Amino acid sequence: MVAELDQLLLDPTRLAIVSLLVAADWAEFGFVRDSVRLSDSALSKQVTTLSKNDYVEVRKGYVGKRPRTWLNLTDNGRTALAEHIAALQAIADKARSDGAHQPRG
Amino acid sequence: MTEPTPEEAAAALRTVREGRDRVIRSAIGSRWLSIIGSLIVFGYCAVNDLVPATRPWLTWALLAVCLALVIGLRTRVGSSLLGRQVTVSSRSLPIAVKWRLLYLAPIFGIAIVVSLTIQLLHVPHGGIYYGALAGLYIIFLGPRFQWWLLHRQDED
Numbered sequence: 001m002v003a004e005l006d007q008l009l010l011d012p013t014r015l016a017i018v019s020l021l022v023a024a025d026w027a028e029f030g031f032v033r034d035s036v037r038l039s040d041s042a043l044s045k046q047v048t049t050l051s052k053n054d055y056v057e058v059r060k061g062y063v064g065k066r067p068r069t070w071l072n073l074t075d076n077g078r079t080a081l082a083e084h085i086a087a088l089q090a091i092a093d094k095a096r097s098d099g100a101h102q103p104r105g
Numbered sequence: 106m107t108e109p110t111p112e113e114a115a116a117a118l119r120t121v122r123e124g125r126d127r128v129i130r131s132a133i134g135s136r137w138l139s140i141i142g143s144l145i146v147f148g149y150c151a152v153n154d155l156v157p158a159t160r161p162w163l164t165w166a167l168l169a170v171c172l173a174l175v176i177g178l179r180t181r182v183g184s185s186l187l188g189r190q191v192t193v194s195s196r197s198l199p200i201a202v203k204w205r206l207l208y209l210a211p212i213f214g215i216a217i218v219v220s221l222t223i224q225l226l227h228v229p230h231g232g233i234y235y236g237a238l239a240g241l242y243i244i245f246l247g248p249r250f251q252w253w254l255l256h257r258q259d260e261d
Contacts, residue, residue, distance in 0.1 A: 005108065015117055019124025024191040026181045027128070031190035035127055063185040070181050085121055088114040095111030 003086035008053055013038065014046055018055065018081050021073035026059070029069035047071060055080060132193040133248045143240030145170060150236025208251060212239055 009015045016036045021027055033043045050056040055077030059070045073081070109117065149167050153160055177183030184192045215238045223231035 010107075010109070012117070012120065016120050016124060019121040020128055022121075023125040023128035023194055025179075025194045026184070026192050028185065028190040031131065035124070059181070061182060063182055068181075068185060081121075085118065088109070088117050091109060091114035092111055092118060095114075 003083045003090060005087045006080045006084040008050070008055065009081065009084045013042075014050060015084075017043075017046055017050065018073055018077055021056065021071055022078060022081055024073075026070045026072050029071060032071055050077070128191050128193060129252070131191050132189060133251045136244075136248075138187060138189070139244045139247060142174075143243040146243060147236040147240040150232045150239070154230050154232030154236075208247075211242055211246070211250070215239055215242060 009018060013036060017032060020032055020035055029040075029043070029047075033040060036043070038046070047056055047058060051058055053076075054074055057072045057074050059072070061068055061070070145167065149163060152163060174187070177187055178189065179192065181192065184190075216235060219231055219235040219238065222228060223234075228234070
């Protein structure tokens with residue numbers, strides 16, 4: 001079976017967000033925002049897109065009196081990312097093998 | 106759908122790796138948590154050595170603290186309270202038993218070396234020395250060793 005690229009994850013910012021979340025059970029909104037260097041509103045927009053497609057789950061809560069937002073990559077999101085990575089790897093591997101078979105000038 | 110060029114695909118794969126590394130670094134990079142852990146170990150060893158009668162209840166207290174920390178670090182709110190912004194997923198980063206044991210191996214190694222030294226040189230209060238060395242390992246070498254182990258596991 002040939003892995004397919006995911007349209008949603010072709011966007012580098014969205015890919016960076018799900019790449020962080022794949023290694024985490026839960027990540028704080030602030031951690032993701034600082035890691036991908038986005039503003040609150042820009043990250044909110046991307047998270048809304050991802051959660052509408054059931055890639056990301058959002059939970060809100062409090063730690064003491066401070067409100068916090070946590071993000072989690074859903075099983076659907078994990079599957080999509082795994083397939084996207086496999087497709088990217090296939091492109092990179094193909095280019096490498098094509099390069100190796102090309103005659104040297 | 107436009108297919109990425111090989112260069113774009115390689116850059117995207119790098120982004121994925123960097124994201125995962127950042128999460129691991131954030132999870133094991135909590136220095137103050139290492140300091141608290143090492144103080145608990147040192148305190149336990151020192152009190153055990155100086156007041157052996159306290160050993161039974163102190164061991165239970167230590168186990169209760171460890172359990173609270175482990176449970177806390179597995180929950181969103183607990184992690185945040187302990188200063189960790191992420192909880193590392195055991196689904197995407199399953200840590201094999203052999204690597205977990207290897208992480209603990211230096212603690213046992215220190216115990217063997219200290220007990221041999223105490224027996225050979227007749228040093229008093231060996232428990233305190235052991236607590237200090239184990240505490241130093243937890244603060245300074247533990248996080249680095251944990252980082253190295255996770256990368257070694259990836260290569261397997």
